[in-house]
Amino acid sequence: MNPHCPRNEHISRRALMKGALATAAGATVMNWGGLTSTPAFAAEVAKKQKHCIMLWMNGGASQFETFDMKVGRPTGGIFREIDTDLPGYKVCELMPEIAKRIHKLAVIRSMRTSQIDHPGGIYLMHAGYAEAANVRFPEIGAIVAKYAGDPNSDLPNFVKISAPSYTGAGFLGPKYQPFGLDQNGRLPTFSVSGMNPADEQRRHELRSFIEESYARDHQAEPTRMHQQAYEQARRLQNVRSVFDVESEWQKYKEKYGDSAIGRKCLTARCLVEAGIAFVEAGHDNYDTHADNFTGHKARVPVMEKAWAALLDDLEERGLLQDTLVIWTGEIGRTPSINNRSGRDHYVRSWSTALAGAGVKGGLVYGESDRDGHDVKDNPVTEGDFFATIYKALGIDPTIENYAGIRPIPLAPFGSKVVEDLLA
Amino acid sequence: MLEKLLRPVSSFAAAVVVCGMLAGTAHAETPLREVIDAEVAKVWKEKGINPSAPAPDAEFLRRVYLDLLGTTPSYQETAAFLDDAAPDKRAKLIDKLLDDPRFAEHQTREWDMVLFGRNPPGYDSGSREGFIRFLREQFAKNAPYDQIVKTILLAEGDTSNQGAPMFLMQYQRNPEDAAVAVTKIFMGVQLECARCHDHPFEDYTQVDFYGMAAFFARLQRVEAGTNGKEKMLALGEKSTGDVLFTGPAIDATPGKKGEPIAPKFLKGEPLAEPELPQDFKEPPNIPGGKMPEKPQFSRKDAFAEWVARPDNPWFAREAANRIFGQFLGKGVVHPVDNLSDVNPPSHPALLDALEKEFVAHRFDIKWYVRELLNSKTYQLSSAGSATEAFPLYYERAKYRPLSAEELAASWRVATGYDEALAKSGKKPENADDFAPLTRGYMLSFFGKPGDGEGNFQGGMHEHLYLNNGELARLFANSGDGTLLHYLSKSEDPIEKKVERLFLQMLSRPPSEEEAKFFVAYLSETEPSGQRQQNAIWTLMTCSEFRFNH
Numbered sequence: 001m002n003p004h005c006p007r008n009e010h011i012s013r014r015a016l017m018k019g020a021l022a023t024a025a026g027a028t029v030m031n032w033g034g035l036t037s038t039p040a041f042a043a044e045v046a047k048k049q050k051h052c053i054m055l056w057m058n059g060g061a062s063q064f065e066t067f068d069m070k071v072g073r074p075t076g077g078i079f080r081e082i083d084t085d086l087p088g089y090k091v092c093e094l095m096p097e098i099a100k101r102i103h104k105l106a107v108i109r110s111m112r113t114s115q116i117d118h119p120g121g122i123y124l125m126h127a128g129y130a131e132a133a134n135v136r137f138p139e140i141g142a143i144v145a146k147y148a149g150d151p152n153s154d155l156p157n158f159v160k161i162s163a164p165s166y167t168g169a170g171f172l173g174p175k176y177q178p179f180g181l182d183q184n185g186r187l188p189t190f191s192v193s194g195m196n197p198a199d200e201q202r203r204h205e206l207r208s209f210i211e212e213s214y215a216r217d218h219q220a221e222p223t224r225m226h227q228q229a230y231e232q233a234r235r236l237q238n239v240r241s242v243f244d245v246e247s248e249w250q251k252y253k254e255k256y257g258d259s260a261i262g263r264k265c266l267t268a269r270c271l272v273e274a275g276i277a278f279v280e281a282g283h284d285n286y287d288t289h290a291d292n293f294t295g296h297k298a299r300v301p302v303m304e305k306a307w308a309a310l311l312d313d314l315e316e317r318g319l320l321q322d323t324l325v326i327w328t329g330e331i332g333r334t335p336s337i338n339n340r341s342g343r344d345h346y347v348r349s350w351s352t353a354l355a356g357a358g359v360k361g362g363l364v365y366g367e368s369d370r371d372g373h374d375v376k377d378n379p380v381t382e383g384d385f386f387a388t389i390y391k392a393l394g395i396d397p398t399i400e401n402y403a404g405i406r407p408i409p410l411a412p413f414g415s416k417v418v419e420d421l422l423a
Numbered sequence: 424m425l426e427k428l429l430r431p432v433s434s435f436a437a438a439v440v441v442c443g444m445l446a447g448t449a450h451a452e453t454p455l456r457e458v459i460d461a462e463v464a465k466v467w468k469e470k471g472i473n474p475s476a477p478a479p480d481a482e483f484l485r486r487v488y489l490d491l492l493g494t495t496p497s498y499q500e501t502a503a504f505l506d507d508a509a510p511d512k513r514a515k516l517i518d519k520l521l522d523d524p525r526f527a528e529h530q531t532r533e534w535d536m537v538l539f540g541r542n543p544p545g546y547d548s549g550s551r552e553g554f555i556r557f558l559r560e561q562f563a564k565n566a567p568y569d570q571i572v573k574t575i576l577l578a579e580g581d582t583s584n585q586g587a588p589m590f591l592m593q594y595q596r597n598p599e600d601a602a603v604a605v606t607k608i609f610m611g612v613q614l615e616c617a618r619c620h621d622h623p624f625e626d627y628t629q630v631d632f633y634g635m636a637a638f639f640a641r642l643q644r645v646e647a648g649t650n651g652k653e654k655m656l657a658l659g660e661k662s663t664g665d666v667l668f669t670g671p672a673i674d675a676t677p678g679k680k681g682e683p684i685a686p687k688f689l690k691g692e693p694l695a696e697p698e699l700p701q702d703f704k705e706p707p708n709i710p711g712g713k714m715p716e717k718p719q720f721s722r723k724d725a726f727a728e729w730v731a732r733p734d735n736p737w738f739a740r741e742a743a744n745r746i747f748g749q750f751l752g753k754g755v756v757h758p759v760d761n762l763s764d765v766n767p768p769s770h771p772a773l774l775d776a777l778e779k780e781f782v783a784h785r786f787d788i789k790w791y792v793r794e795l796l797n798s799k800t801y802q803l804s805s806a807g808s809a810t811e812a813f814p815l816y817y818e819r820a821k822y823r824p825l826s827a828e829e830l831a832a833s834w835r836v837a838t839g840y841d842e843a844l845a846k847s848g849k850k851p852e853n854a855d856d857f858a859p860l861t862r863g864y865m866l867s868f869f870g871k872p873g874d875g876e877g878n879f880q881g882g883m884h885e886h887l888y889l890n891n892g893e894l895a896r897l898f899a900n901s902g903d904g905t906l907l908h909y910l911s912k913s914e915d916p917i918e919k920k921v922e923r924l925f926l927q928m929l930s931r932p933p934s935e936e937e938a939k940f941f942v943a944y945l946s947e948t949e950p951s952g953q954r955q956q957n958a959i960w961t962l963m964t965c966s967e968f969r970f971n972h
Contacts, residue, residue: 156883168880168882169880169882174879174880174881174882175882177880177882177883177884179883179884180884188884188887189864189887189888189892190887190888190890190891190892191887191891192891193890193891194891195891195953196953199953199957202944202957203953203957203960203961206940206941206944206957206958206961207960207961207964207965209937209940210937210961210962210965210967211965211966213934213936213937214965214966214967215966217806217807218805218806218807218966218967218972219807219808219809219810220805220809220810220811220812220819220822220970220972221810221811221812221822222812222822222824222879222966222970223822223966223967223969223970224810225879225881226879226881226966226969226970227966229881229882229883229885229886230886230889230890230964232882232883232886233883233884233886233887233890234886234890236883236887
């Protein structure tokens with residue numbers, strides 16, 4: 001597949017007609033995704049208190065060293081398979097903890113996506129759309145923040161813990177931009193004020209006076225957004241303690257494993273518990289063009305321990321039924337093993353997994369062929385993947401937002417919800 | 424089915440174009456600035472739109488400084504302009520700033536972003552001092568736009584002495600990327616779709632795409648030597664080599680070999696290429712260490728000669744529209760790099776007139792900018808009830824966020840940082856565009872190229888920087904020349920100080936209410952130290968400062 005095709009052009013005929021007619025009538029407006037997506041709808045979803053945690057395997061984890069073993073085949077690699085709690089289904093020996101929790105997972109072994117390189121793939125597997133020249137598509141985090149987040153919270157509704165971001169809120173506007181924590185889950189640079197609080201309060205009053213007096217006869221949207229973001233930054237000061245998970249970490253680090261990904265998963269749990277709608281935690285780096293097997297041996301066990309602990313912890317707290325945990329990266333890896341014991345990029349057939357809110361557990365969906373070259377049945381595209389996720393979170397994937405005059409559904413037009421995965 | 428549905432739209436667009444051409448001819452004797460105002464007002468009348476009032480002098484002053492020089496005016500410049508009673512002072516200011524050396528500097532930054540963006544694809548284009556010098560020289564001597572583009576695409580000489588080759592250097596060995604960039608930037612044509620399949624709703628085929636890519640198929644980066652610390656890279660061109668077309672991407676199979684495609688001008692003639700001599704052979708790579716020789720026949724040169732010719736229907740239209748958009752906030756076609764039939768102009772007759780006049784004045788950039796800025800449309804106020812950043816019918820002035828470079832420069836002027844440096848005879852420690860602030864932070868918080876349409880994308884992070892970040896560096900020197908020094912040390916009455924604070928920072932006097940509030944704030948005695956600094960900080964970080972409006 002060619003990574004350059006602006007997929008935004010691949011939209012419905014109906015969308016095209018709307019776009020063309022609207023332009024002929026001369027209307028191009030920026031409306032940060034208004035119109036069909038009413039606040040009432042967003043409030044309705046938010047009431048159900050759905051959350052989403054995305055575990056991002058940066059670089060692209062191998063399906064052959066995780067969920068889609070090809071033992072004994074030329075493409076199979078060196079690891080053994082082990083039994084899981086789902087009779088007849090085996091996973092890689094690198095995942096002993098996850099093997100015991102397949103009853104919580106919906107594993108998809110038939111991903112077939114369109115972007116084979118990292119930048120394109122990262123964009124695609126965050127936005128559901130390929131990068132395009134004229135439209136900045138919002139990431140899943142911004143969409144969940146908008147439709148499942150609490151609009152009145154002092155907390156940001158879209159948090160990333162050392163995970164890559166190429167598009168952010170896109171056309172949904174600055175209100176839904178990701179709030180980035182560093183790899184230790186610490187707040188971003190400049191989050192903490194060194195000022196004397198009384199002085200800072202007076203400074204704030206002076207600034208508010210100026211902003212209010214300006215806003216009286218200047219109503220341009222960008223100034224409103226600028227002011228809104230300032231308020232958000234200020235409100236963050238009230239809730240900074242939410243991000244301090246040190247004492248929780250001391251209690252739980254055995255459970256999650258004393259690793260960076262363990263701490264990220266624990267942080268994600270704490271943030272969801274505090275009410276944040278979407279948290280993404282990244283794990284580097286699965287891009288094993290060389291030494292695929294040692295690479296996965298080094299990364300998968302710490303990750304799967306943290307992931308398993310996250311699922312247990314959420315369940316014990318009664319949060320798993322309302323929290324969807326996504327496990328994915330931007331690409332899969334080649335069936336063939338190259339002369340550096342590596343596996344390269346592959347998107348014709350690869351694996352992801354879901355757990356928690358809205359999805360069935362103990363389900364292995366789709367299948368690849370004997371050597372893992374292609375999907376044998378039930379292919380799942382990026383659009384299907386995101387449509388299913390949104391549905392699981394109680395968000396209608398066909399809701400349209402407008403980028404200028406162009407109506408854009410949350411999941412690309414023509415995507416299908418994989419109903420079999422839904423509880 | 425699709426075509427059938429679209430037909431009424433296309434014929435509507437065609438009708439609009441015809442009307443536009445007729446309207447365009449009527450304006451032959453009218454100055455362009457008046458044509459702009461007449462066309463814009465005509466649509467207001469049709470739509471029943473009430474435009475904003477004309478901008479007051481102070482608002483105009485700040486806008487024109489930012490648009491032409493990329494910085495806010497100094498206190499002295501503001502005071503002088505506001506005190507000037509001459510009726511033609513706005514036109515005079517525009518002329519003065521067009522001749523200011525900072526005009527060339529600022530245009531260079533603007534066009535560098537268009538041509539390279541913040542993160543160019545590589546091949547040494549990350550450091551392009553030679554190209555920057557080349558651009559600056561072109562704007563300083565007001566080289567015609569078509570000549571500048573031709574020089575960039577001819578790419579003669581090396582990247583250090585001549586500079587120009589750096590643009591195409593980013594795309595050497597990637598002819599498809601070159602075709603996409605060149606058609607988008609210089610023609611407003613979006614060819615990307617046709618890379619993988621025939622364009623779904625425009626009249627471009629994949630063969631059209633590869634026909635354009637073929638012009639750039641033979642380029643190679645040649646390390647010709649060094650010039651001081653700079654590499655001298657030249658763009659060599661081989662005499663053989665083709666782009667291969669394998670058919671629609673969806674039918675692609677591994678190992679399938681493509682057909683060579685000959686260069687063909689978009690929607691125009693195939694390129695007439697002379698035959699190579701019998702038994703012509705050349706080595707696979709052009710040798711380095713010296714300037715490359717000319718190929719037997721240069722496809723790149725043929726393209727450079729063609730692009731600005733009158734029979735290229737896109738070139739002048741794209742340029743006129745892009746520059747109009749740069750200053751008015753929104754192109755008549757918006758976004759400016761998509762002059763497609765499905766993205767028609769908001770004011771068709773205006774676009775025709777802009778194109779025609781820009782060509783008639785031989786692509787004279789300063790003349791053109793002078794006309795745009797002297798229009799009443801450009802000089803409308805940013806106050807008003809319209810909420811869009813760039814109102815569709817130009818009924819209110821634009822709101823565009825200051826770039827990272829503009830913010831740093833304007834903060835230095837507003838706080839008196841530059842003036843104090845000049846007085847003390849010192850130079851900033853790191854003399855880049857951002858000193859004394861950190862380049863990396865400024866670019867990460869304010870330097871995003873945006874969403875490609877100039878829309879504001881700032882979020883909470885920029886406020887964390889503004890609230891708790893390193894702006895204090897601008898106050899570290901509180902010596903003579905800084906605003907802080909004036910506020911704390913001057914014997915002037917407090918009312919005078921507040922007036923100066925507003926004039927220097929927001930280029931306007933305070934309102935009565937603002938003056939009262941700030942006088943009271945600055946008069947409080949406890950705690951005293953931070954007072955003046957907080958007042959300055961407030962005006963540095965407020966929305967009025969953050970945007971050019």
